[in-house]
Amino acid sequence: MSSTFDQVATIIAETCDIPRDTITPESHAIDDLGIDSLDFLDIAFAIDKAFGIKLPLEKWTQEVNDGKATTEQYFVLKNLCARIDELVAAKTASA
Amino acid sequence: MQLEYFQLIDRILDLNMDEKKITVEAQVPQHNTIFEGHFPGHPIMPGVLLIESMAQTSGWLLIALMKFERMPFLAAVKEAKMRGFVTPGECLTVEAGIVHEGSGYAITEAKVRVNGKLRCNATITFSLIPPPNPEFRRYMDAVAKRIDFPLQALPS
Numbered sequence: 001m002s003s004t005f006d007q008v009a010t011i012i013a014e015t016c017d018i019p020r021d022t023i024t025p026e027s028h029a030i031d032d033l034g035i036d037s038l039d040f041l042d043i044a045f046a047i048d049k050a051f052g053i054k055l056p057l058e059k060w061t062q063e064v065n066d067g068k069a070t071t072e073q074y075f076v077l078k079n080l081c082a083r084i085d086e087l088v089a090a091k092t093a094s095a
Numbered sequence: 096m097q098l099e100y101f102q103l104i105d106r107i108l109d110l111n112m113d114e115k116k117i118t119v120e121a122q123v124p125q126h127n128t129i130f131e132g133h134f135p136g137h138p139i140m141p142g143v144l145l146i147e148s149m150a151q152t153s154g155w156l157l158i159a160l161m162k163f164e165r166m167p168f169l170a171a172v173k174e175a176k177m178r179g180f181v182t183p184g185e186c187l188t189v190e191a192g193i194v195h196e197g198s199g200y201a202i203t204e205a206k207v208r209v210n211g212k213l214r215c216n217a218t219i220t221f222s223l224i225p226p227p228n229p230e231f232r233r234y235m236d237a238v239a240k241r242i243d244f245p246l247q248a249l250p251s
Contacts, residue, residue: 037222041170041171041197042220044197045195045197045200045220048195048197054198055197057197057198057199059198061199
């Protein structure tokens, strides 16, 4: 089974036509990969479907806008993948 | 339909909150300046307006599901297919259903039929944000009344 990062990187590469080998765990989706908010909706949809979760984009955006979090916490891919793993674990635990 | 005001929907026929589906009716006007240019001697409803009718239909479904607390704004149109001409005077039945409800966005599938025959369909993405100001919210309330939005269908 592929890792969360491998799945997310593949989703980003296919959704945004970004060469897969340029996507690393340290990549910032916005600052490094140039993904805009509209493309990120497509990525969020693909992630939601692939992992059976609902990325809390509204909550994350609010936290960033309020200065309670940085974009790095949610949009650097290794951090994004950690959040995905947490959401999957929470879903599994509540099932 | 009042094309000059971009009011593409006339009436909500059915809003099914359990199945998350909506059906609306939209009467294409017999006469409009749009048809003078699109096209002389062969008047047809522009495809972009058919897409808009599907977007507005989807939008009302999303407004209902979000109990007017979020407003849907068109973000992306995918797989839009114009399968047949829509001509002046025809009555459209527009249906929409939910593909995915995300956080701050949603995706719908919508179809336009005339006399039961599919004329176009599309997959549409919306971003969902709170009403930008009280005036906007009042306008949406007025439109809801005009198109027979079934307020009783909303969960209390």
